Amino acid sequence: MRSPVLWALLLFPAGLLAQGCPASCQCSQPWTVFCISRRSHTVPRGLPQETVNLYVFENGIRSLSEDCFAGLPALQLLDLSQNQISSLPRNVFQPLAGLSNLDLSSNQLHEVTNESFHGLRFLERLYLHRNRIQRIHPQAFDSLESLLELKLQDNQLQAVPPLRLPTLLLLDVSRNRIATLEQGTFHLGKLESLKIAGLSLDHVDEALLQQLHNLHELDISDNRLSGVPAALKQLRGLTKLSLAGNTRLSQLQPEDFQALRSLQELDISNLNLNRLPEDFFSAFPRLKAVAAAENPFNCVCQMSWFVSWLSSSQASLQRSEETRCHFPPKNAGRLLQRLEYADLGCPTTPTISTSKATSTRLATPAPSSAHIPPETSTASPTLRPDSSTLAPVTTQEGRASPEARLCPPYACLNGGTCQLDGHNRLECICPVGFSGLYCETTAPAVATSPAAAPAPTQPKQIAIKHIGGTSLKVDLQNYIESKSRLKGIRLTYSNLSGPDKRPVTLNLPATLAEYTVRELRPNSSYHICVGPLGDKAHEEDFCVEAHTLQLTRQQHAPVTQNRPADLTLVVVPAVMAALLVAAAVAATFYYIRRRRRQGKARAAFGTGSSPLELEGVKACLENGDLVGPGLKLPGKTAAPNGLEYEVPLMEPQCTGASTPRAPRPSYF
Known part of the structure; x- marks a missing residue:
């Protein structure tokens, strides 16, 4: 049994820290203070001098004073994320000489000066992402001689200042307004991870990357590249590469990747690839994962090697549910990973005579x-x-028919x-x-003799007809005729090509011979099922996979024909136009008189509806939702408390529910 003196010695540091803990904060060993969601505009005062880790995120802090961090010589980690800080006072972090981690993400910073981070010689991680930074002083980071990670993504930068950080390992400048990256921007001899996604780059200068010999990870996704950057031939140590989202890329050549023998992860999703060169992945002997989703693959015999490689390779196919065929029609919408050799139209049977x-x-x-x-x-x-x-x-002359x-x-x-x-x-x-x-x-099979048994009736499939590029007409007549005592029809459809695969269910009357599904995505594969109303989806439902057409100029432009002028073609439209004008004038007078009567009625009874109520928008505004029905706000949105959160594109936009708290950032 331990003596009371020993217990007192063990509990002394914790008791001392608890006594100096500010109100609305939680203090625990080893010398960590959590001040979360305090709803205060200032940094908490009276912090213990022994504090090593200080978390002050989501507090509503609007400004920092020059002495707010005085008296904290042992502080190593400071988290000020998800506040409303718009500027950094001069030398505000200078008292924190031993600070190694500083998180200022998800604030409202507009500028970084050359005096913002003075005195932070031992700082290793600086997170400035999700702010509103438009300008960074060229010498803003020169004093950070120990910096390992710098995150500047999701800001409003139009240029990256020259970075001379000899120890930096990770740099992220993705999703800014940077159109070009000038030569001499990166002086980062030890850089291992570079992320320049979503910058609207149409090319990547070879001289920009040729000095980054230590680079292991490169993310150039969501740009406007029309070809594979030639600089990849210089990056022999690359293990992770993402080209996803460069929709102008329609071909990949093996020689562009011949130097990447160490590559382990490759993302070529959402390009414009109809096929891949034969044995394309043989250039990557160490490949562990590949993503090729959202490409319009033409699944014919030329792609049989890819299907075979997927079944035999040890590398995993990421986003396999979104890796589907677009062509030919018989394979449209099918999972590429589940195709058989015979499904690709490869020659396996002799020709079929057309005499019968x-x-x-x-x-x-x-x-x-x-x-x-x-x-x-x-x-x-x-x-x-x-x-x-x-x-x-x-033909007999040797020409193609x-x-x-x-x-x-x-x-x-x-x-x-x-x-x-x-x-x-x-x-x-x-x-x-x-x-x-x-x-x-x-x-159906035909009986050869009266004694032969009748062939079993096969269920009739539903027929699909294209109407433009965004609509599919579903023929329900065959299904209705094959069912007895049908109370109603349940029609379900879901998009197999896009990220949102949630099914949409419609209840239709049993007397409806056909139904047109509208507002679909062009050049996409859809899974359409028809079943009896009132029952859940089961195996007896009739299901087909249909593919919407790609929008072309011909589907939008009017068709013109060069014909001799016909008096009938000129006079009849003119008469019809005159009649339509007269009808429009009469309707306008009727509408004005009706509006005047409604105005008098509202004045008498004090009632009326605004256009917002009629469109269903006013309810969203009253509930605090900033987006009306049918609209999507990509990226971030502002919650009522002023904080910024990541909003999924497919989330319901008019829910009236409070925005959930953003997840905590993870430290390396």
């Missing part, structure tokens, strides 16, 4: 890709034994062939056993 084929007109051409050789069609395509592509149909040039690649499914009908319109010639616009429907 049935014909159906191809009203809307299927999407195509410029990277795939055209498939042909008056006769069945010929398969080459030494190639994975289909040989074009040629007109259908070979007009038919979209892989327009017809299940062995069907494409040709022009008598009216020069595309149509699919379907083999025996298949029918439909693209030969996508399995035809």
